[in-house]
Amino acid sequence: MKKIICLALLTFGLTANAQNDLPKSAIEIAPLLIGEKIASLTLKSVDDDDVVLETLFSKKRTILVFYRGGWCPYCNLHLAALGEAEKDLLSLGYQIIAISPDAPKALKATEEKDKVNYILLSDSNGEFAKSVGVAFQAPENYKPLISKGSEGVNSTFLPVPAVFIVNLNGEIEFEHITPNYKNRISNDLLIAVAKSLNK
Secondary structure (H helix, E strand, O other): OOHHHHHHHHHHHHHHHHHOOOOOHHHOOOOOOOOEEOOEEEEEEOOOOEEEEHHHHHHOOEEEEEOOOOOHHHHHHHHHHHHHHHHHHHHHHHHEEEEEEHHHHHHHHHHHHHHOOEEEOOOOOOOHHHHOOOEOOHHHHHHHHHHHHOOOOOEEEEEOOOEEEEEEEEEEEEEEOOOOOOOOOOHHHHHHHHHHHHH
């Protein structure tokens, strides 16, 4: 009986530590740096299909966007703005991939609501956001929103809104990370950076 109790306490402790391992706030994150390689993980598409990031990265240079979820009005504005910049970015040889903790069903709703043509991917368990170093502990008041968006998979983390430019090998060439979720990179700056990296 003692062994069972100890095992249960150990399991609980590991679960609690997984949450505690995350930075407590958006300003405490430690993201990957320019020149570092992003891990190739498998995420879910809007159609709930497996998508291997390495395969996507190998096709084109990538504008990789982390956003909080379709429930976030600032994220929706940013996604819509990216849609306006998409033509210019495509002409420069880039693709746009946006990732959030939302489940595929919620991604589909965002895709339709914001008229998104680029790729949306689901990282509901946060494995990818954590590997890039942009995940932090979600404040209590956000937990019902993120739990609903992820269909119950996530109630512990949020990604800091971030934009990375990634080359064909998955290496970071540029990053713009905004702990204040109300501030996002402008299209003008993003296009200017994309152009400069193309030279």
